[in-house]
Amino acid sequence: xRKKDDEKERRIRQAVIELMLEEGLNGTSIAKIARMAGxxxxxxxxxxxxxxxxxxxxxxxxxxQAYDYLLNGIRCNMSRAxxxxxxxxxxxxxxxxxxxxxxxxxQFSNCPSLSTKSNCEKRMQDLFDWIEEEHSFHQxxxxxxxxxxxxxxxxxxxxxxxxSNQQKQRQLEELIEMIQKAIL
Amino acid sequence: xRKKDDEKERRIRQAVIELMLEEGLNGTSIAKIARMAGxxxxxxxxxxxxxxxxxxxxxxxxxxQAYDYLLNGIRCNMSRAxxxxxxxxxxxxxxxxxxxxxxxxxQFSNCPSLSTKSNCEKRMQDLFDWIEEEHSFHQxxxxxxxxxxxxxxxxxxxxxxxxSNQQKQRQLEELIEMIQKAIL
Amino acid sequence: xRKKDDEKERRIRQAVIELMLEEGLNGTSIAKIARMAGxxxxxxxxxxxxxxxxxxxxxxxxxxQAYDYLLNGIRCNMSRAxxxxxxxxxxxxxxxxxxxxxxxxxQFSNCPSLSTKSNCEKRMQDLFDWIEEEHSFHQxxxxxxxxxxxxxxxxxxxxxxxxSNQQKQRQLEELIEMIQKAIL
Amino acid sequence: xRKKDDEKERRIRQAVIELMLEEGLNGTSIAKIARMAGxxxxxxxxxxxxxxxxxxxxxxxxxxQAYDYLLNGIRCNMSRAxxxxxxxxxxxxxxxxxxxxxxxxxQFSNCPSLSTKSNCEKRMQDLFDWIEEEHSFHQxxxxxxxxxxxxxxxxxxxxxxxxSNQQKQRQLEELIEMIQKAIL
DNA sequence: CATGAATGAGGTTTCATTCAT
DNA sequence: AATGAATGAAACCTCATTCAT
Numbered sequence: 001x002r003k004k005d006d007e008k009e010r011r012i013r014q015a016v017i018e019l020m021l022e023e024g025l026n027g028t029s030i031a032k033i034a035r036m037a038g039x040x041x042x043x044x045x046x047x048x049x050x051x052x053x054x055x056x057x058x059x060x061x062x063x064x065q066a067y068d069y070l071l072n073g074i075r076c077n078m079s080r081a082x083x084x085x086x087x088x089x090x091x092x093x094x095x096x097x098x099x100x101x102x103x104x105x106x107q108f109s110n111c112p113s114l115s116t117k118s119n120c121e122k123r124m125q126d127l128f129d130w131i132e133e134e135h136s137f138h139q140x141x142x143x144x145x146x147x148x149x150x151x152x153x154x155x156x157x158x159x160x161x162x163x164s165n166q167q168k169q170r171q172l173e174e175l176i177e178m179i180q181k182a183i184l
Numbered sequence: 185x186r187k188k189d190d191e192k193e194r195r196i197r198q199a200v201i202e203l204m205l206e207e208g209l210n211g212t213s214i215a216k217i218a219r220m221a222g223x224x225x226x227x228x229x230x231x232x233x234x235x236x237x238x239x240x241x242x243x244x245x246x247x248x249q250a251y252d253y254l255l256n257g258i259r260c261n262m263s264r265a266x267x268x269x270x271x272x273x274x275x276x277x278x279x280x281x282x283x284x285x286x287x288x289x290x291q292f293s294n295c296p297s298l299s300t301k302s303n304c305e306k307r308m309q310d311l312f313d314w315i316e317e318e319h320s321f322h323q324x325x326x327x328x329x330x331x332x333x334x335x336x337x338x339x340x341x342x343x344x345x346x347x348s349n350q351q352k353q354r355q356l357e358e359l360i361e362m363i364q365k366a367i368l
Numbered sequence: 369x370r371k372k373d374d375e376k377e378r379r380i381r382q383a384v385i386e387l388m389l390e391e392g393l394n395g396t397s398i399a400k401i402a403r404m405a406g407x408x409x410x411x412x413x414x415x416x417x418x419x420x421x422x423x424x425x426x427x428x429x430x431x432x433q434a435y436d437y438l439l440n441g442i443r444c445n446m447s448r449a450x451x452x453x454x455x456x457x458x459x460x461x462x463x464x465x466x467x468x469x470x471x472x473x474x475q476f477s478n479c480p481s482l483s484t485k486s487n488c489e490k491r492m493q494d495l496f497d498w499i500e501e502e503h504s505f506h507q508x509x510x511x512x513x514x515x516x517x518x519x520x521x522x523x524x525x526x527x528x529x530x531x532s533n534q535q536k537q538r539q540l541e542e543l544i545e546m547i548q549k550a551i552l
Numbered sequence: 553x554r555k556k557d558d559e560k561e562r563r564i565r566q567a568v569i570e571l572m573l574e575e576g577l578n579g580t581s582i583a584k585i586a587r588m589a590g591x592x593x594x595x596x597x598x599x600x601x602x603x604x605x606x607x608x609x610x611x612x613x614x615x616x617q618a619y620d621y622l623l624n625g626i627r628c629n630m631s632r633a634x635x636x637x638x639x640x641x642x643x644x645x646x647x648x649x650x651x652x653x654x655x656x657x658x659q660f661s662n663c664p665s666l667s668t669k670s671n672c673e674k675r676m677q678d679l680f681d682w683i684e685e686e687h688s689f690h691q692x693x694x695x696x697x698x699x700x701x702x703x704x705x706x707x708x709x710x711x712x713x714x715x716s717n718q719q720k721q722r723q724l725e726e727l728i729e730m731i732q733k734a735i736l
Numbered sequence: 737c738a739t740g741a742a743t744g745a746g747g748t749t750t751c752a753t754t755c756a757t
Numbered sequence: 758a759a760t761g762a763a764t765g766a767a768a769c770c771t772c773a774t775t776c777a778t
Contacts, residue, residue, distance in 0.1 A: 002741040002777050024295040026209060030769060040743045042771075051769065103296065110290045111208040121346065144347070145358045148340035149333075149366075156332035162305065163328070174329045182333075182366035190758090214752060224760040226754080235752065370756050370762040392663040394577055398748060408764045410750075419748065471664065478658045481576040489714065512715070513726045516708035517701075517734075524700035530673065531696070542697045550701075550734035558737090582773060592739040594775080603773065 011037040020104040095158035204288040279342035379405040463526035563589040572656040647710035
């Protein structure tokens, strides 16, 4: 028997998130995915039960990847201000470095027939658990409010395609300052 | 086309935003829209050139409605803190009072093949123009950062379906406090 | 608006029963049906909810047609022997005159995922009700046994493609004699 | 092919006739067969040239099994009436004891693209050859008519799922009486 | 012998849109 | 203006079969 080809699965996953950025959830059909991945449409169904499962799987991988990226930036000896800055900065860079993954995540999680917020919340809890444990970071604010203030404004900045990178960089500094003031 | 302005157009618009919440962009087909609006599929094409146009039109109406709602809350004699509180509070209530419209807007604006950010930004500019004019509200921060901090965290709160209304209300107060600290 | 085209529905129905004879249930796809009927595959779905519904509908029409054909042959002044002869003869001629319909009915009613015996039994009851009412035909045997003896052997004869029509005609006379002996 | 005669072939055959009863000819795919038999789809092609061959092979085995079952019931010293009773009774019990095989045979032999009546008729000839030889059973009626009267009404009885086993038993006695009257 | 991977063809159904009334 | 009929294209998915191990 033939072994499952990891490279093929990777190509399929890559095709999905590319298409989600180029054509949107609507335009991301199995046929297009297969064509872009260089496989037959039937092959997709070897790696995933069905389209919904496929999107969900890839969504989980993407969002886990994002959280891992955030966590990896945190160091033990950071001050609270530094931690905020690091998280915000890393999140921003994740968004602009992975526009496809971000676009995919946003489309997926805004689609009522697909969305399963559960994972997001679980990972976010893990993140805060870890932060609080490592830094005895006792918060005045709820985790929900913290994550809302820390990450959501950055989405607005990353989604902005009107301004130059330089301008956006300046706004990032501005936002970091504002968020620090908000939390500390 | 756009000839007989009618109650029918309203029913179509209502059907679109309801379907976008119930079935997502993918599940919102002309046939379903027509069925839910109680008209023929062909009738939809009397009011809108094609599906993309239809979505864009309805998107503009929805987002304008949202901005109008925000603006209407602002009074001339407000302090800056009051203004922030009012804007945030109104935005939150708009989101939970119009879940369909909000869901529609998010799906539409995250879909790369549809999105036309232009209007959003124009309306946002109008909002800030108006605020600054009326209140000689000179800002230390850019408009982009302000709107990011003012409105995006609230989306996170509105999207949360895990907590009770009471809990969300408490978090709203928290967020208002944080946002005021951030900006002032 | 366009009126539903009765001719089109007839052509679809005709295509279905022709294909069932030529290619079997397996080979009777919507695409082939549409091609043979000279319509688009999508058009089939204007006339029938889905394929299963379509087959069921056409099955009911075919089996009703068969029962009507049988009933029409019965006259009030017939003796019991004459009635048996008439029913058997008419059934035989129905089968060889409508090979497509018969083949369709047999395939349909033998397919476990489709079959809905109910109508058959209802019509068979009607037939016996009518016979008994009109002819005070009090039976020593149950209706089930009667219909089994009257009609099922004829299926065997009609299905036989090895013998000439003449030979089959002789066997029909034989069977009539046997069935009369069995019942009377 | 047909190399390693194995328990596997039995499992495949069993899966085929089970699926034919549960899902019909349409629902009996190689993939499902393989899954149910606990083998790989490719393995099926070791034992059978292709799907059509497989169905034909299994059909022959099933119908031979049925004829063997019938023949085994006949004893040399039987009267003609006894022989009729025995054949009918055995056929009935074969049908209700092997619903899967029967359903498979009916679907197969009614499907125009598969059917190969030849074997049936050959085995039926053998059966009558044997009967006549052993019992100097000179018939007034043709073999075709005899087999039609002997076996086909029983199919109707076996297919009936409306009545209780007790009721069906009574109808079986009725049918035996009728068939004896018809033939003798 | 046995298998899971792979696939082109084709399955049913729905799509956005136009036609004819 | 309004509609139900009609449709080619395309959606998702499964098919029988072969490949490579």
